[in-house]
Amino acid sequence: MxxxxxxxxxxxxxxxxxxxxxxxxxxxxxxxxxxxxxxxxxxxxxxxxxxxxxxxxxxxxxxxxxxxxxxxxxxxxxxxxxxxxxxxxxxxxxxxxxxxxxxxxxxxxxxxxxxxxxxxxxxxxxxxxxxxxxxxxxxxxxxxxxxxxxxxxxxxxxEEDLDTVTAVSGSGPAFALLMLESLAQGAVDGGLDPEHAKTFATGALAAAAALVHETGETPLALRAEITSPAGTTAAGLGVLEESGFPQAVRGAVRAARNRSIELSSNS
Ligand SMILES: NC(=O)c1ccc[n+]([C@@H]2O[C@H](COP(=O)([O-])OP(=O)(O)OC[C@H]3O[C@@H](n4cnc5c(N)ncnc54)[C@H](OP(=O)(O)O)[C@@H]3O)[C@@H](O)[C@H]2O)c1
CATH class of the missing domain: 3.40.50.720 (NAD(P)-binding Rossmann-like Domain)
Known part of the structure; x- marks a missing residue:
């Protein structure tokens, strides 16, 4: 070939x-x-x-x-x-x-x-x-x-699903990279040197993806395993929920999908 x-x-x-x-x-x-x-x-x-x-x-x-x-x-x-x-x-x-x-x-x-x-x-x-x-x-x-x-x-x-796939899979890595940058920046704010901050933040995202991949469990179930009541994870997740993080990410997927549809309708 x-x-x-x-x-x-x-x-x-x-x-x-x-x-x-x-x-x-x-x-x-x-x-x-x-x-x-x-x-x-x-x-x-x-x-x-x-x-x-x-x-x-x-x-x-x-x-x-x-x-x-x-x-x-x-x-x-x-x-x-x-x-x-x-x-x-x-x-x-x-x-x-x-x-x-x-x-x-x-x-x-x-x-x-x-x-x-x-x-x-x-x-x-x-x-x-x-x-x-x-x-x-x-x-x-x-x-x-x-x-x-x-x-x-x-x-x-x-073919009609490609706009959504473009948003979640083509653009999605960029959204996850913004999460990674923010995680690392949070670690730098907490006193880690930037190299260590990047390594731990990258490990955290890789761990999340690997857990979903390899256990077959839902992200929700896996999240529950890491979140003890009134613990550190619960404190952090509370801030993410209150600040509208889930809605913001869904909005990003929607915007990317809409842009893909817009590009398609011009062709
Ligand atoms: N980036 C992503 O994550 C991603 C994911 C999925 C799909 N895509 C799609 O992949 C496509 C390419 O994106 P990209 O990020 O790789 O862009 P890119 O780096 O700008 O590459 C485009 C290439 O097309 C060449 N080109 C321009 N006019 C041409 C012509 N008349 N004849 C032949 N080649 C020509 C350019 O040549 P020069 O180097 O001389 O300018 C360049 O090598 C896009 O349609 C995008 O939608 C991208």
Whole structure:
């Protein structure tokens, strides 16, 4: 299987790093094309993959084309190479651009799968939502599953759920990182040096995720285990509840989802 990556930026690069690290493919099977010859050459040498002279050249030998440019560039990029795309599978990681719009831009005979990975694919710990369009065959879906399983886990969803997935899974790591920064800052306020504060805060978030993952218990049940009546955790949780933390986080997911819908309706 040969792959083309249109847009060797942060997310395209993260995906390729993960795919190569997993051993599911190798650098010589992946061709990249970015906006300029300079950025293409830089991405190719950084990732150990092949540089193409243009988007059209990148896709010419590919079986699977990853669309990894910014949403605003995506339709123009597909439209410009629609002739070369005929008969190929295009896997889009672009947020908020619907299959219908991708199809119109890519032209007849192109199979499309929309996905929403997160940045942890570079560590092979990503989680990717896959939403196949009706043009995709069961074999295409299996290819997408294999690719994204090699860099973490893959879950099939309906296309209409992608806006919510984008909010919770694409943007969610940034929300959790704000929590991590605040936890660490709280520890610095309490007298820890910044390095120790960051280590303990990171450990706390990693512990929370690992507990949910590995015990299968609900976050609520696990939280109850750590919270003794009138203890330290209860004191801290009280402040979070009173200051509207749960509502604020839900509001963040809602805002990100609404923004994704807004972007979709412009496409
Ligand atoms: N960041 C995330 O966590 C995340 C998660 C899920 C999905 N996504 C999606 O991933 C996509 C890329 O995001 P990103 O954060 O990786 O952006 P990025 O770092 O800016 O990468 C975009 C890449 O597209 C290239 N590009 C621009 N115009 C092009 C053209 N005409 N032809 C070919 N390549 C072109 C850019 O080249 P230059 O380097 O020359 O500018 C750059 O390499 C977005 O659609 C986003 O919605 C991102």
């Amino acid at each position: 040969n792959y083309a990556v249109l847009g060797g930026g942060r997310m395209g690069g993260a995906l390729i790093r993960g795919m190569i690290a997993s051993g599911m493919t190798s650098g010589e099977r992946i061709t990249v094309s970015s906006k300029t010859p300079e950025s293409t050459a830089k991405a190719a040498s950084l990732l150990g993959i092949v540089a193409a002279s243009s988007n059209a050249a990148a896709v010419s030998t590919a079986d699977v084309v990853f669309l990894c440019v910014k949403p605003v560039q995506s339709l123009e990029v597909l439209h410009a190479i629609s002739k070369e795309l005929t008969g190929k599978l295009v896997i889009s990681i672009v947020a908020g651009i619907r299959s219908k719009a991708l199809h119109e831009a890519a032209g007849e005979g192109v199979r499309i799968i929309r996905t929403m990975p997160n940045t942890a694919v570079r560590l092979r710990k990503g989680i990717t939502a896959i939403a196949p369009d009706t043009s995709a065959t069961p074999e295409d879906l299996e290819i997408a599953r294999q690719i994204f399983s090699s860099v973490g886990s893959a879950i099939e969803v309906r």
